[in-house]
Amino acid sequence: xxxxxxxxxxxxxxxxxxxxxxxxxxxxxxxxxxxxxxxxxxxxxxxxxxxxxxxxxxxxxxxxxxxxxxxxxxxxxxxxxxxxxxxxx
Numbered sequence: 001x002x003x004x005x006x007x008x009x010x011x012x013x014x015x016x017x018x019x020x021x022x023x024x025x026x027x028x029x030x031x032x033x034x035x036x037x038x039x040x041x042x043x044x045x046x047x048x049x050x051x052x053x054x055x056x057x058x059x060x061x062x063x064x065x066x067x068x069x070x071x072x073x074x075x076x077x078x079x080x081x082x083x084x085x086x087x088x089x
Contacts, residue, residue, distance in 0.1 A: 002043060004052045010061045020063045025050060026070040051077055058083065 006014070013020055028034035032045045054077045057063045068074045077083075 004049070004056045006056060006061045014061060020061060021065045021067070022057060022063055023067045025054070025066060025068045025074060 010020065024036070027036045030047070032047065032049065033041055037045075050073055054066070054074065057066065058077070058081070066074055
C-alpha cells in the first residue's frame with residue numbers, strides 16, 4: 001500500500017514558514033478521478049484515501065484550513081480528530 005507524504009512544495013512552504021490553505025478536496029464529486037486528481041489517478045486510490053490525504057495535510061503539512069465544495073468529509077475528519085477552528089483553544 002502506498003503511503004501519502006507531503007509534496008516537495010508543501011515541505012518547502014512549511015520550511016519557509018508559509019501558512020498553507022488548500023483548495024479543494026472534493027471538487028469533482030464522488031471518486032478520485034478527473035482533472036483535480038489527474039496526478040494520482042494511476043495510483044489506484046479509493047474514496048477512503050481522502051482521509052489519508054487529510055491526515056497528511058493536517059498533521060504533516062500543518063495547513064491552516066481547507067476549502068471544500070462538499071464539506072462533509074472535511075468536517076467529519078476534523079470532528080474525529082477534535083481539530084479546532086483557528087483561534088479556538
